[in-house]
Amino acid sequence: MASSGTYTKKELPQSVMRLGIILLVSGLVIGLATFALDSKRAVFNYLLSFVFLLTIGLGSLFLIALEYVSNAAWSTPFRRVAEFFSSYLPVLLFVALPLFLFLVDLFHLTHPAPDDKILTGKLPYLNIPFFIIRVIACFAIWIIYYLYAVRNSRKQDETKDQTLTRKNLVASAIFIPLFAITATIASVDWLMSLEPHWFSTIFGVYFFSGSVVASLAAITYTVVKLREKGYLHTGVVNDHYYSFGSLLFGFVNFWAYIAFSQFMLYWYANLPEETFWFINRWAGYWPVISIGLIIVHFIVPYAILLPQPAKMDPKRLKFASLWLLFAHLIDLYWLIMPQYHSDKNHPLLYILEIGFPMAIIGAAIIIFYLNFKKHNAVPVGDPKLQRGLDYRV
Amino acid sequence: MKRSNKIFGVTALFDTPDQIIHAAKKTSSEFKDFDVHTPYPVHGMDAAMKLKPSKLGYITLAFGLTGAGLALLLMFWTMSVAYPMVIGGKPFFALPAFIPVTFEVTVLLATLSTVFGMLTFFFKFPHNTHPLHDTDYMKAVSLDKYGVFIGAEDEKFSIEKAKEFLGSLGGKSIDVVYDVDKNIFDAFSPKFLGIVATVAIVVSAGTYITLNKVMYTTPFNWMDNQFKSNPQKPSDFFADGSYNRPPVKGTVARGFIPYEFTGQTADKVLGVVNPTIPSEANLKLGQKKYLTFCSPCHGNYGDGDSRLRGQFPNPPSLHTTKLREWEDGQIYHVITAGQNTMPSYAPMVTREERWAIVNYIRVLQKAKNATQADVDEVRKEMASNGK
Numbered sequence: 001m002a003s004s005g006t007y008t009k010k011e012l013p014q015s016v017m018r019l020g021i022i023l024l025v026s027g028l029v030i031g032l033a034t035f036a037l038d039s040k041r042a043v044f045n046y047l048l049s050f051v052f053l054l055t056i057g058l059g060s061l062f063l064i065a066l067e068y069v070s071n072a073a074w075s076t077p078f079r080r081v082a083e084f085f086s087s088y089l090p091v092l093l094f095v096a097l098p099l100f101l102f103l104v105d106l107f108h109l110t111h112p113a114p115d116d117k118i119l120t121g122k123l124p125y126l127n128i129p130f131f132i133i134r135v136i137a138c139f140a141i142w143i144i145y146y147l148y149a150v151r152n153s154r155k156q157d158e159t160k161d162q163t164l165t166r167k168n169l170v171a172s173a174i175f176i177p178l179f180a181i182t183a184t185i186a187s188v189d190w191l192m193s194l195e196p197h198w199f200s201t202i203f204g205v206y207f208f209s210g211s212v213v214a215s216l217a218a219i220t221y222t223v224v225k226l227r228e229k230g231y232l233h234t235g236v237v238n239d240h241y242y243s244f245g246s247l248l249f250g251f252v253n254f255w256a257y258i259a260f261s262q263f264m265l266y267w268y269a270n271l272p273e274e275t276f277w278f279i280n281r282w283a284g285y286w287p288v289i290s291i292g293l294i295i296v297h298f299i300v301p302y303a304i305l306l307p308q309p310a311k312m313d314p315k316r317l318k319f320a321s322l323w324l325l326f327a328h329l330i331d332l333y334w335l336i337m338p339q340y341h342s343d344k345n346h347p348l349l350y351i352l353e354i355g356f357p358m359a360i361i362g363a364a365i366i367i368f369y370l371n372f373k374k375h376n377a378v379p380v381g382d383p384k385l386q387r388g389l390d391y392r393v
Numbered sequence: 394m395k396r397s398n399k400i401f402g403v404t405a406l407f408d409t410p411d412q413i414i415h416a417a418k419k420t421s422s423e424f425k426d427f428d429v430h431t432p433y434p435v436h437g438m439d440a441a442m443k444l445k446p447s448k449l450g451y452i453t454l455a456f457g458l459t460g461a462g463l464a465l466l467l468m469f470w471t472m473s474v475a476y477p478m479v480i481g482g483k484p485f486f487a488l489p490a491f492i493p494v495t496f497e498v499t500v501l502l503a504t505l506s507t508v509f510g511m512l513t514f515f516f517k518f519p520h521n522t523h524p525l526h527d528t529d530y531m532k533a534v535s536l537d538k539y540g541v542f543i544g545a546e547d548e549k550f551s552i553e554k555a556k557e558f559l560g561s562l563g564g565k566s567i568d569v570v571y572d573v574d575k576n577i578f579d580a581f582s583p584k585f586l587g588i589v590a591t592v593a594i595v596v597s598a599g600t601y602i603t604l605n606k607v608m609y610t611t612p613f614n615w616m617d618n619q620f621k622s623n624p625q626k627p628s629d630f631f632a633d634g635s636y637n638r639p640p641v642k643g644t645v646a647r648g649f650i651p652y653e654f655t656g657q658t659a660d661k662v663l664g665v666v667n668p669t670i671p672s673e674a675n676l677k678l679g680q681k682k683y684l685t686f687c688s689p690c691h692g693n694y695g696d697g698d699s700r701l702r703g704q705f706p707n708p709p710s711l712h713t714t715k716l717r718e719w720e721d722g723q724i725y726h727v728i729t730a731g732q733n734t735m736p737s738y739a740p741m742v743t744r745e746e747r748w749a750i751v752n753y754i755r756v757l758q759k760a761k762n763a764t765q766a767d768v769d770e771v772r773k774e775m776a777s778n779g780k
Contacts, residue, residue: 239437264489270482306454308446392437 005235005389007378012231017369023362030355037352043102044340045353048332049360050095051190052214053088055207055328056364058186059215060085061146062179062208068149068165068172074243076388077233078223079379083150084371085218090146091367093139095360103128108196108339118197126196134189138182145175156381165383183208191332194339198277202262209255214328216251217321220244222368224314224321226377233378235389238312242393245311248320252305256298280338289334297327312393329357399572401524402426402544403555405564406533410435413539416562417441423558426544430525430534452510453503460502464495524573533566542570650744652729659732665722669745671752679753682746686738695757706734711754712761724751 035042060082067075067082075082104111107126112119119126148171152164184204192203200206224241226232266274281290301324310316379385407413414437417429421443429442438444472478473485483490512518525531525542534540541564543555552569559567579585609615622628622636631638645651654662669675684693692698695711709716716724728747731737742750759767 260489260492264492267489268481268483308450390436393439 005233007233007376007380009376010231012369012372016365020362020365020369023358024366025362027355027357027359027362030352031359032355034350034352034355040105041340041350041353042356043099043105044336045356046102047099047106047190048329048336049356050092050099051332051336052329052357053095053360053364054092054186054190055211055332056215056218057086057088057092058142058179058183059211059213060219061089061142062176062183062212063215063219064149065145065172065175065179068169069176071169071384073384073387074240074391076382076384077236077240077378078219079153079382080375080377081219081222081226082215083153084368084375085215085222086146087150087371088364088367089139089142091363093136093143095363096135096139100132103131107131107193112196122196126193131189131193134185138186138189141175141178141182145171145178149175153379153382154375157376157379158381160381160383162383180204180208183211191335194336195277195280198274200262200266200274200277202258206255206258206262209251209258210328210331213248213251213255213324216244216248217324217328220248220317221321221325224318228314231372231377233385233389237392238314239393240388240391241312241314241317243391245305245317245320248317248324249302249305249311252298252301252324256294256302259297281334286338289330293327293330293334296330297324301327395574396524396571397574400545400552401570401572402542402550403552403559404525404528404530404540404542404566404568404570405559405562406530406538406540406566407562407564408538410539412563413541414438414441416539416541416559416564419562420541420543420558424543424547424549424555426547426550428542428544430531430540430542432535432537432539435539449507449510449515452514453507456506456510457499457503460499461495463502464498465491468494519577521578522573524570528568528570529566530568530570652739654726655730657726657730659719659723659726662723662726663720665720665725667721667725667748667751669748669752671755675749676753676756678746679749679751679756682742683750683753686741687750690735694761695754708735712758717758717762721748721751721755724754 031042031045034045063075063082064079064086066072067079099106108119112123114120124130149168152168152171155161156164184207187204187207191207192198192200220241223232223244227236263278266278280286301320304310304316304320304323310320405416407416410431413429413431413435417438418441420427420429421441429438431438468491469486472487472491477485479485480487530540530542541559541562543550543559556567609617622630624637626636627634628636630636654665687695688699689701690697690699690705690708691711692700697708697710699705699707725747727735728742728750729737729739738747
């Protein structure tokens with residue numbers, strides 16, 4: 001039953017690099033124009049773009065760890081794509097640096113009113129020095145695991161040493177609980193503390209569900225596209241997509257479940273210190289995005305991915321994953337931007353807001369291109385590779 | 394199982410999953426009526442057998458949507474239309490609160506319909522046995538072998554051809570399976586009915602004894618005996634020997650407004666203002682209550698010519714000069730507190746109704762003592778209203 005097929009290393013065409021550079025440069029130009037016009041809005045946009053790429057990188061890192069601890073074989077032929085995506089994390093630490101200059105604009109917690117007992121009570125945790133320490137510590141944990149796991153994985157390409165898989169398994173088993181903690185801390189730091197009076201104990205899970213959806217969508221789209229153009233192992237067939245489709249479908253449901261759980265408990269308890277966060281997202285034009293999020297992030301992808309053939313159909317998968325990446329951007333917009341629109345009659349969307357997301361996507365394409373140039377796109381030395389290629393529905 | 398002479402098909406066993414995938418591929422291109430049996434799901438089997446995607450999903454989808462619709466309809470009807478209740482200050486149609494129930498009912502109907510759809514459409518219920526049951530072939534493929542079965546219904550089927558074909562694929566233990574007499578179990582045989590009846594009796598009796606006797610033996614008393622006080626029961630605890638506690642002095646019942654002139658005569662009650670406006674609705678209410686409660690003694694028009702003439706002392710007319718000059722509050726006082734032989738009507742008519750009766754009495758008084766000028770004014774008003 002062994003599948004035949006080979007992998008030969010190829011470089012992505014120059015046009016990909018050009019696309020990345022065009023997006024990055026034009027995005028930066030638009031972004032800086034926004035900064036000149038409305039610096040606060042631009043900073044929030046920058047944060048949005050940063051978190052967008054952070055969630056993709058983190059989700060991919062989690063999927064790598066998940067593959068090792070669950071000893072999954074189906075995803076082994078595509079693990080390199082996830083590895084390339086998680087290579088954003090070291091870069092993102094530097095992307096985060098400009099944000100430290102604008103912490104006062106971003107975070108109300110940096111300048112609480114003296115009579116604000118809630119915020120003064122939270123000061124031991126929510127203060128700038130500790131914030132920076134947490135950010136660096138979280139990035140350190142992610143980057144250490146990333147470097148360790150990916151280096152082992154690349155070494156295996158040449159040495160075919162099976163103990164490296166074992167080493168990565170142990171590292172992943174240690175990393176997953178750390179990931180749960182650091183992802184929660186990151187979600188609280190970058191998103192929840194934008195409104196420091198508000199709290200949600202499920203917020204870390206919400207962030208996690210969104211980041212897995214985003215990274216799965218990114219990986220799925222890339223895998224389907226790469227295979228169509230013949231950059232992956234030729235043994236890959238449509239059956240391999242089935243798990244991507246199922247996981248995407250599952251995590252879309254998981255996201256909706258968590259989002260609804262969070263909303264329903266606040267709605268039911270109806271306590272003013274909790275509901276104002278949702279009321280802020282219902283003021284002015286915001287219902288369009290709040291209701292739109294349910295449709296864009298749940299109903300439409302649910303309907304697309306529900307039929308079994310859709311989970312193996314390259315066309316529908318590509319559409320669904322691009323759609324979900326867009327939905328994730330809307331989700332983050334819904335989380336972040338209401339903190340900027342302090343006056344509720346502010347225009348909801350702003351054409352220049354496209355700048356920083358464009359730039360960050362351009363940067364993502366460039367990093368991916370460089371990774372692809374340097375490394376094998378398939379872990380040719382992995383002992384599970386053949387088993388993964390043999391996978392059939 | 395009793396078998397007939399009719400041939401049902403030919404079976405063969407294989408040793409490895411690779412062999413069975415190969416055999417399934419070959420068989421599916423040669424025969425139409427065939428099946429493959431494996432001890433566990435073998436990846437790639439659907440494609441090897443050239444199976445089309447199952448239609449079962451459509452049943453699940455249809456019933457899942459039905460479940461969602463029914464659940465929402467049920468909650469909409471009970472909570473918002475038939476018996477609306479304010480719960481936690483939420484709207485009557487509180488969609489977020491309905492979503493968990495909708496979800497559960499959707500899942501319930503979807504799964505049940507999947508199981509019953511599978512039983513009916515794919516397992517041909519009530520057919521509850523199959524010629525392959527109770528064969529060495531079925532025992533082997535339930536353990537560690539992989540089997541192919543070619544059915545006699547196939548147009549290319551012949552015993553020799555099927556045997557030769559399976560042999561050429563490397564199949565072992567090639568066997569012929571004969572059809573069974575009937576593939577519906579006889580549910581009316583005395584033995585089966587006896588077993589069903591015995592099981593029914595044992596289960597019901599066991600359930601009854603467990604739930605009603607065993608579960609009520611000590612230490613389970615299910616709060617039958619509680620250290621609590623029941624109303625109307627004597628008490629060892631309180632000094633007056635009663636569990637009923639009288640309300641604290643000065644307690645006012647909800648919705649009750651105390652009347653401050655209780656025990657006084659009507660001529661002392663001065664300066665109480667009528668709080669109502671004698672609108673049409675108010676006068677209609679006053680008329681209704683007057684005719685119900687006042688007219689038996691005072692008469693339909695307040696003349697004191699009661700329908701109970703003789704049984705009680707006749708009340709005076711309501712059209713005397715004294716009563717016409719009384720304040721509204723004084724008439725209200727008499728209705729509320731009673732006067733002479735007239736009892737208090739406070740328990741029967743509410744405060745608003747009493748004031749409405751006062752207004753109606755004023756109308757009766759005006760009608761009895763109207764001048765020509767009043768009549769002209771009313772006629773003019775009616776003419777302007779087009780009556």
